[in-house]
Amino acid sequence: MEPTAEQLLRELTGQDVRVVARSELGSSADAPVTRLTLDRPYDGIGRTVIAKGRRLVDDAWGSSGLRDNEQRALEHLRDTGLAPRLLAGVPGGLTVMTDVGAPTVQELLFGDDPDAATRGLVAMAELAGTLHRTASANFTAAQEVSFLDRPLDLWPEVAQAVDELGFPAPREVELDALAVALQETTFTHGDFTPNNVVLTDRARMIDLEGAGRRHPGLDAACLRLPFPQYGHWAVLPADVSAEMERAYRAELDVDGDVLMATGCATWAIIRLARLRMIASAQQGLVRRRTQIVQTLESAAEAAGVVYPVFGAWFAELADAMRLRWEEAQLPPRTFRCFSNQ
Structure with missing residues (x-):
């Protein structure tokens, strides 16, 4: 090297x-x-x-x-x-x-200072808003990331898995409306997680392998859910999540409800495509079942504002999973810096 x-x-x-x-x-x-x-x-x-x-x-x-x-x-x-x-x-x-330096937001989340972690998370949210407001949308990726670039291709897999596992079937969900909304695209990071944002004099994003031209909600939803693709998944206090979302929306001049609803509904579909794995007897990770329920409940709240049938179905699925899986009844873990609050 x-x-x-x-x-x-x-x-x-x-x-x-x-x-x-x-x-x-x-x-x-x-x-x-x-x-x-x-x-x-x-x-x-x-x-x-x-x-x-x-x-x-x-x-x-x-x-x-x-x-x-x-x-x-x-x-x-x-x-x-x-x-x-x-x-x-x-x-x-x-x-x-x-070299843009250190630390990452992840380091703050794994630390002991909740105020510093909150400031880092808010800076991360502002960074996402600035990116979506200012970066040129005229970007052509070198390679497609199928689950981000064609997320609704996963829908048949989701519908089949739900049916096979005996969970509530989707009714007349707003799939066509979601597909239309996803056509509004701009430059996106694609893996907007705490380990990919560095804080020095300002927040900067790193690790742009998954960058692409997509709906901005796919980045923004990471602030609400939070971080559905993150390897160290945990949840944030509600007031911190709310402050992050306010900071993100303050950077934009668009309908934040539609943007967030579209991103959260799409990420719920992406995560549900893994439902067979999550439900399998060999799947021993308690976190996966806790995470899918928390993701669905958060998506139900965000998506239901714009896609009410999707929102109702996500909530119904989450309730059914809690009844079936004892692990899904456990409260989700919080990041270390907030665990004693």
């Missing part, structure tokens, strides 16, 4: 850039992310840079093309201050970007 980064930076600067130290920031089994310390500060670069290698495993994001997608997204956001600045990259390989 270091020789390639040095070569790219030498070509960029026309100077003999050398790497003198490195520290690992990410999982080498996923996508190696390393902070490289340079021999001295360089104009427009600084003393450290972040180098991100090619994804080494195939997962929900896929693998082919996604490093190009991050490079493309960083270039799209150049000069906005919303993300690191792309310095150099090898197509399908190494990406070198400016």
Whole structure:
């Protein structure tokens, strides 16, 4: 990694850039992310840079093309201050970007200061609002992320799983109206979670592999649900979630109810596509059943304002799951910094 980064930076600067130290920031089994310390500060670069290698495993994001997608997204956001600045990259390989520092919002959530965590979460929400208000919608991703780019393709799987498992069937839900709403698109992050927002002088987003042109509600719903795709899922206090949503909406000049309802309904469908796994006897993770119920209840509240039949069905499903699964009756865990409040 270091020789390639040095070569790219030498070509960029026309100077003999050398790497003198490195520290690992990410999982080498996923996508190696390393902070490289340079021999001295360089104009427009600084003393450290972040180098991100090619994804080494195939997962929900896929693998082919996604490093190009991050490079493309960083270039799209150049000069906005919303993300690191792309310095150099090898197509399908190494990406070198400016170092936006630390901490992440995740670090605050795992800490002991609820006020600091709340400020970080509100800054994260403002960042999402600024992104959706200011970033150009004219973005073409390097690769499709099917569950985000074509989420309603999951509907037949959802309907079949609900039927097979004996849960309440969807009635005349507003699927066509939801499909129409999803056609309103802009630039989105795609994985808007606490580990992907860094706080220094301002909030900036990182890890843009899943960026794409989609309905902004797919990012915004992460603030309400919260974070449905997050590996360390937990819930936030209601007053914190409300403050985050107010901060997000304050950055926009759109109908926030429709935006949030569309995003939450869509994420509920995405999560329900995993219903067979969640219901399986081999599925031993209590959190999954607690999470799907909490997601459905939150989606019912948000979506019901615009899609009342969807909202009623989500609530009915959540009630049925609580009756069937003892684990689903447990209160969801809260993030560490709020657990003693």
